[in-house]
Amino acid sequence: MANEELLYRITILEQEAKKMEENIKAVNEQISEFETLKLSLKSIDKEILAGLGKGVFIKSQVEEEDFLVNIGCGILVKKSKAQASEIIDKQIKEMEELKVKLLGHIEHLNNEMSSLVEKAPN
Numbered sequence: 001m002a003n004e005e006l007l008y009r010i011t012i013l014e015q016e017a018k019k020m021e022e023n024i025k026a027v028n029e030q031i032s033e034f035e036t037l038k039l040s041l042k043s044i045d046k047e048i049l050a051g052l053g054k055g056v057f058i059k060s061q062v063e064e065e066d067f068l069v070n071i072g073c074g075i076l077v078k079k080s081k082a083q084a085s086e087i088i089d090k091q092i093k094e095m096e097e098l099k100v101k102l103l104g105h106i107e108h109l110n111n112e113m114s115s116l117v118e119k120a121p122n
Contacts, residue, residue, distance in 0.1 A: 013116070
């Protein structure tokens, strides 16, 4: 394999690994958001600040213990605090599993790059 081709393949693999690292960063941010949400859920009181959007909040009275949870496609379902917490736990678990897959893919890319570097003539 020619040096130029090896260099090209290594560059492509490096770019893909960088994309995977960016994806891992995004996954970590999502996990952090879910964990913050879970803490907020546990500490809900009778009075909360409800976000209206763009940094605007309103004081609200919590009248019931059920939550409306978006289960996808804009569909809201009433869930108890415990059920909502379980859904958050499931989402965190899915994000952790995705992170493991991404890390495995990066490891595979690194191994492939190392193999190509070994093939390169000195």
